[in-house]
């Protein structure tokens with residue numbers, strides 16, 4: 001079972017540039033959460049802060065009973081073992097084949113014999129559909145395969161929490177669909193806590209239990225998927241519908257009068273909020289108990 005992450009009053013700046021302030025949210029154990037936000041709103045900085053690579057100015061991050069913002073480097077190292085991170089490009093070593101790339105954290109952080117390393121590596125490669133590609137070099141495979149290899153590597157230490165930094169970037173829509181299914185299936189199988197940073201609205205609508213949105217240096221909203229998909233909050237509505245009309249501008253915030261005018265226009269042609277169905281785990285994968293609640297919440301949202 002994954003662990004809960006409880007963030008309270010978190011603020012981060014670089015010099016005089018405040019990235020976000022007073023962010024509070026709880027990532028529930030074992031659930032999938034997505035963090036959205038326009039470019040440059042500090043989503044990657046948020047991931048790096050959670051894993052202890054960046055220190056916040058204020059606030060706390062409690063993981064498994066410990067506030068990691070107060071830990072010294074040696075103790076942080078232990079906490080980091082709870083995390084698996086899938087970086088944007090998979091962050092594989094170009095000169096190592098996939099087998100050695102995926103075995104790397106096991107060889108680096110454990111003293112497991114090679115026979116055990118082999119068992120684990122092949123198990124994780126099987127989970128992400130990469131059996132048979134052990135000898136391939138990262139440069140010889142597609143972007144989608146590189147992401148899956150990065151994911152297999154993030155899994156080998158059996159993490160309680162997995163952070164995904166734009167897992168869908170650079171992938172075509174079909175590969176994104178396969179990757180989303182893999183994420184949902186893995187979550188049902190290993191029950192870890194997942195946090196995904198993405199720009200892909202279709203993924204954000206279908207994959208998570210919870211959605212958060214960063215804008216104007218603040219967490220505008222964080223809550224169950226159904227709540228955000230049906231929210232009337234202008235920023236949430238604009239972002240989840242991928243519209244130009246609303247408070248979010250091309251390069252900066254718009255002035256209030258323009259926003260008001262645009263929102264009035266939207267209301268004239270307002271379509272009802274669409275409740276995208278949740279992506280289900282594949283047939284044959286046992287669903288964790290919380291899926292009963294998910295189905296109930298979805299029905300309630302549709303009935304509204």
Ligand SMILES: Nc1ncnc2c1ncn2[C@@H]1O[C@H](COP(=O)(O)OP(=O)(O)OP(=O)(O)O)[C@@H](O)[C@H]1O
Pocket residue numbers: 014019037038039040041042043044045046
């Ligand atoms: N180490 C750093 N030192 C100084 N500024 C930084 C550092 N890391 C990030 N920033 C700044 O923090 C801001 C947020 O960056 P971040 O990469 O987290 O945004 P993002 O929301 O992930 O963007 P995108 O969606 O485009 O990937 C940017 O203005 C960036 O320049």
